[in-house]
Amino acid sequence: MGATGAVGQQMKEQLEKRNFPIKDIMFLSSSRSAGKEIEFNGKTFIVQEAKPESFEGIDIALFSAGGSVSEKFAPEAVKRGAVVIDNTSAFRMDKDVPLVVPEVNKSDLGLQKGIVANPNCSTIQMVCALQPLKEQFGMTKVVVSTYQAVSGAGLDAINELKTQAADFDNAKDAEAKMLPVKSAEHHYPIAFNVIPQIDQFADNGYTFEEMKMINETKKIMHDDSLAVAATCVRLPVVTGHSESVYVELARAATVEQVKQAIKDAPGVELMDDPSNQVYPMPLMAAGLDEVFVGRIRQDLDNPNGFHLWVVADNLVKGAALNSVQIAEALIEEKII
Amino acid sequence: MGATGAVGQQMKEQLEKRNFPIKDIMFLSSSRSAGKEIEFNGKTFIVQEAKPESFEGIDIALFSAGGSVSEKFAPEAVKRGAVVIDNTSAFRMDKDVPLVVPEVNKSDLGLQKGIVANPNCSTIQMVCALQPLKEQFGMTKVVVSTYQAVSGAGLDAINELKTQAADFDNAKDAEAKMLPVKSAEHHYPIAFNVIPQIDQFADNGYTFEEMKMINETKKIMHDDSLAVAATCVRLPVVTGHSESVYVELARAATVEQVKQAIKDAPGVELMDDPSNQVYPMPLMAAGLDEVFVGRIRQDLDNPNGFHLWVVADNLVKGAALNSVQIAEALIEEKII
Numbered sequence: 001m002g003a004t005g006a007v008g009q010q011m012k013e014q015l016e017k018r019n020f021p022i023k024d025i026m027f028l029s030s031s032r033s034a035g036k037e038i039e040f041n042g043k044t045f046i047v048q049e050a051k052p053e054s055f056e057g058i059d060i061a062l063f064s065a066g067g068s069v070s071e072k073f074a075p076e077a078v079k080r081g082a083v084v085i086d087n088t089s090a091f092r093m094d095k096d097v098p099l100v101v102p103e104v105n106k107s108d109l110g111l112q113k114g115i116v117a118n119p120n121c122s123t124i125q126m127v128c129a130l131q132p133l134k135e136q137f138g139m140t141k142v143v144v145s146t147y148q149a150v151s152g153a154g155l156d157a158i159n160e161l162k163t164q165a166a167d168f169d170n171a172k173d174a175e176a177k178m179l180p181v182k183s184a185e186h187h188y189p190i191a192f193n194v195i196p197q198i199d200q201f202a203d204n205g206y207t208f209e210e211m212k213m214i215n216e217t218k219k220i221m222h223d224d225s226l227a228v229a230a231t232c233v234r235l236p237v238v239t240g241h242s243e244s245v246y247v248e249l250a251r252a253a254t255v256e257q258v259k260q261a262i263k264d265a266p267g268v269e270l271m272d273d274p275s276n277q278v279y280p281m282p283l284m285a286a287g288l289d290e291v292f293v294g295r296i297r298q299d300l301d302n303p304n305g306f307h308l309w310v311v312a313d314n315l316v317k318g319a320a321l322n323s324v325q326i327a328e329a330l331i332e333e334k335i336i
Numbered sequence: 337m338g339a340t341g342a343v344g345q346q347m348k349e350q351l352e353k354r355n356f357p358i359k360d361i362m363f364l365s366s367s368r369s370a371g372k373e374i375e376f377n378g379k380t381f382i383v384q385e386a387k388p389e390s391f392e393g394i395d396i397a398l399f400s401a402g403g404s405v406s407e408k409f410a411p412e413a414v415k416r417g418a419v420v421i422d423n424t425s426a427f428r429m430d431k432d433v434p435l436v437v438p439e440v441n442k443s444d445l446g447l448q449k450g451i452v453a454n455p456n457c458s459t460i461q462m463v464c465a466l467q468p469l470k471e472q473f474g475m476t477k478v479v480v481s482t483y484q485a486v487s488g489a490g491l492d493a494i495n496e497l498k499t500q501a502a503d504f505d506n507a508k509d510a511e512a513k514m515l516p517v518k519s520a521e522h523h524y525p526i527a528f529n530v531i532p533q534i535d536q537f538a539d540n541g542y543t544f545e546e547m548k549m550i551n552e553t554k555k556i557m558h559d560d561s562l563a564v565a566a567t568c569v570r571l572p573v574v575t576g577h578s579e580s581v582y583v584e585l586a587r588a589a590t591v592e593q594v595k596q597a598i599k600d601a602p603g604v605e606l607m608d609d610p611s612n613q614v615y616p617m618p619l620m621a622a623g624l625d626e627v628f629v630g631r632i633r634q635d636l637d638n639p640n641g642f643h644l645w646v647v648a649d650n651l652v653k654g655a656a657l658n659s660v661q662i663a664e665a666l667i668e669e670k671i672i
Binding site: 141143145165168171172180185186188191194195196197201204214227228229233235236237242244246255279280281282283284286294295296299300301305307309311 | 542571580612635
């Protein structure tokens with residue numbers, strides 16, 4: 001569901017690449033995109049307009065078409081026996097909906113009642129990096145500042161960046177219609193700029209994107225007492241979110257221990273050799289599956305404090321790959 | 337000294353714009369740029385190659401031509417009676433050299449022995465925002481993640497960004513010669529990318545840029561016990577550094593009190609109205625004198641913790657304007 005969007009296209013590629021066991025597949029969308037053609041495993045499929053009865057006989061429904069679409073169709077799919085893996089924020093904080101990053105909390109899948117939520121992109125990559133540290137050393141506090149790519153706002157946002165970037169000398173006066181939020185009153189150019197707003201503002205002055213990172217991290221890591229603060233920022237990068245993360249551990253650790261924990265963690269790749277200028281960057285992480293972590297260093301004042309630089313493809317591990325991994329885990333755990 | 341560089345040009349403009357009291361002026365550079373013409377207050381000047389005797393009869397010498405040039409020529413200028421205002425990092429941490437942001441520690445100018453250092457661009461804007469909070473509420477801890485523009489790396493870095501940005505579809509394979517550090521072994525594209533390295537790496541895993549922010553902040557704010565941590569990151573922005581700052585105050589405060597303190601601070605402008613999407617952005621701050629502060633919010637776990645978003649033109653308040661303000665203060669304080 002949402003097959004023609006930026007994440008939908010990545011989901012299709014992940015299903016092909018990972019050789020997901022598929023007997024039959026259907027590509028759904030709104031009426032606007034219905035009729036388009038999609039190639040999958042060498043065959044051509046016509047995108048169908050989603051209707052409640054589209055979900056008859058479906059085992060797994062991957063949703064990535066916006067919160068209101070999920071709210072409308074996910075219950076219909078569940079009613080017809082499907083397990084919905086929803087990439088929107090519609091159900092993420094529901095008590096009855098597990099919010100899953102398989103490397104971190106796969107066992108929560110056992111609690112599902114028809115819907116499993118895929119976390120926000122910026123949350124997924126952070127918890128992949130934090131979980132091994134929390135397991136080994138405990139964790140009390142996280143302060144994250146993000147450097148987020150425009151692809152998180154969809155294909156139209158990518159095209160807007162491309163158009164704006166082509167006119168270097170008029171960056172300030174570039175036409176802007178998409179960012180920070182398409183439906184918001186004001187739009188600002190993103191080329192050669194930095195916008196400290198992702199999603200709308202909540203009443204407390206935080207954006208919903210920031211509140212997602214805060215609340216989802218606590219839910220996924222099963223720790224309401226973990227202090228999490230986030231500042232979420234959009235940049236002129238096409239794909240690949242970066243995060244500057246400050247973390248305070250419950251117990252003392254050395255840099256070497258932290259690096260080893262990251263190195264041993266599933267789905268995470270240590271990329272940290274400053275003397276050879278080796279550290280993760282979004283342009284190099286785009287298209288790859290891993291969460292890359294580098295620039296690991298101890299705080300100079302707090303021996304339990306560590307700074308990390310975390311980069312991942314927001315459309316891959318941040319969305320499509322994680323959803324497909326959830327689907328794989330559902331099969332592995334014999335839930336489906 | 338360094339008249340033809342990115343900061344040198346801004347210094348010239350600030351001297352003109354602020355109507356600085358000048359009897360005579362000379363524009364100096366290396367032999368490479370000598371002979372170029374510079375317009376100043378409607379007259380044409382020829383850039384001269386700097387020699388020790390160039391500084392005979394000079395009252396104030398503004399240096400911005402790299403650390404090695406300052407090390408060579410600043411002592412020659414001082415020997416001949418000039419006060420040197422040095423924009424490089426050569427003397428910043430010298431005990432005998434005051435490191436001055438006039439809004440914060442103008443009184444340190446009385447300690448000068450011929451050289452006054454201008455702090456690093458990313459430090460200047462941060463201390464302007466932090467000083468009013470420290471004065472009113474005390475301060476124990478600062479964690480900053482920066483979003484820095486390429487103009488901090490000079491005119492060639494701006495041109496490289498421009499060239500790379502023109503080829504959107506080949507961003508990953510773009511030719512790179514300038515960033516993160518011209519003299520470093522590896523260079524990475526900056527267009528549509530994020531590079532978590534500014535300046536070379538110190539042995540502790542921090543970059544020199546990060547260590548500058550840490551050490552300079554303590555020196556300017558006269559507080560060695562203030563815990564400061566920095567992660568410095570280069571972005572595809574032409575001019576204007578942004579900073580995500582987390583600060584822990586010594587005493588409790590409300591968001592309203594913090595906003596009021598920022599509003600009342602010299603050189604700082606509160607730009608903080610989330611409901612109308614008002615917050616600082618580099619594209620809008622470029623060319624302006626002020627340090628802009630927005631996105632002010634209380635930490636959700638620590639009532640003494642606050643998050644700020646600080647933006648300023650790194651060539652203006654971050655370099656040229658601050659240097660000229662130091663020169664004005666030297667006159668005002670009757671040091672010259």
